[in-house]
Amino acid sequence: MKKQCVVVGLALALCGCGDGSDDIFSGVDGSSSSRLTGVYSGSFTDENLSQRSVLGIIEKNSNFWLLYSPSGSSGYAGVMRGRFSLSSNNFNANGIRNYNFDLNTTSTAVLNGSYTAERNLQGNVNNSINQPFNLIYNSELSQDHTGISSLVGRYSGLTTTLLNSVTTTVNIDSSGVISGIVGEQEKCAFAGRVSSENNAPYYKIHLVFTGSAGTNCLIGEQEVDGILLNQIESQSIYIVTENSNQQDAALFIGRKLAD
Structure with missing residues (x-):
């Protein structure tokens, strides 16, 4: 069956929230939030130097899902799945799984950069200054769900x-x-x-x-x-x-x- 991109009205995103301390968690059993929990909207530059929109969700345990668009188009071309590690106001994620629906491939990726809680994350993909990303905290979409x-x-x-x-x-x-x-x-x-x-x-x-x-x-x-x-x-x-x-x-x- 021929693949199709799903066209949606929502821009892609990541997430953020926190208390300013250096530890990722406070509490046990995943019951408390990491400093990045939430939803962001933004973009990144791929290996071909093309812009892609991103919708990202960071969970309370710092696991994340990044849905990204096709190059220069709307919809979704793939998903990145990984986990952030935090140190001060910096973050990194190694060994990210990149599921590219357009190319029917899986690969690995790396993200690193800095963040401001409940504001933004910015840095580079695969440690390359030619692949920057910037993700803006979406306070409306980051509100608690309603049951x-x-x-x-x-x-x-x-x-x-x-x-x-x-x-x-x-x-x-x-x-x-x-x-x-x-x-x-x-x-x-x-x-x-x-x-x-x-x-x-x-x-x-x-x-x-x-x-x-x-x-x-x-x-x-x-x-x-x-x-x-x-x-x-x-x-x-x-x-x-x-x-x-x-x-x-x-x-x-x-x-x-x-x-």
């Missing part, structure tokens, strides 16, 4: 992986159970749960993909973990996951259907 009840409904959109971009329907009920169907001819299903995350702008998500005979079900018959962003104003959700062997990622963007 599972705001997600309840049926959504329709596209799921994109390294090999496919296919029509998908998603259902979320009031208890956080999520289920859906991927594809139109060789259909496969997934099911799982959405979990609320305290003091965070995102939800945690766990899915199990199950294919029928002869289907690959996008990223194989396996369990995946990721996050969900609820865009209440546009009545849409973003789901991004990575499989356990870090060989593929899946991005779903869908709009809520009328009752």
Whole structure:
């Protein structure tokens, strides 16, 4: 199936928030925020010196997801997945997994630079001064979510992986159970749960993909973990996951259907 870019109205982003201390965490079991938790909008320069927009989400444990656009265009061309380490007002992330949907490839990347809490992150990609990035904290999108009840409904959109971009329907009920169907001819299903995350702008998500005979079900018959962003104003959700062997990622963007 021919790949398609998903066109969306939201600019891409990263995230930020914190208390100014040097340790990444205060507290245990991931219950407290890192200084970078949130959502940012921005851009970076790729290895061909082309500008790409970025939507990024940094979790409370400093793991992050960076969704980036095609060169000079809107939509999403891939996902970077990694974890930030902080020292004073500097950060770095080594061994980032870069899932490029346009090229159907995975690779590694490095980010390093400086940040101002709840304001911005800026630095370089792959330690190159020719690949700068700048990500601006989005205070509106970084607000805490409003609970599972705001997600309840049926959504329709596209799921994109390294090999496919296919029509998908998603259902979320009031208890956080999520289920859906991927594809139109060789259909496969997934099911799982959405979990609320305290003091965070995102939800945690766990899915199990199950294919029928002869289907690959996008990223194989396996369990995946990721996050969900609820865009209440546009009545849409973003789901991004990575499989356990870090060989593929899946991005779903869908709009809520009328009752």
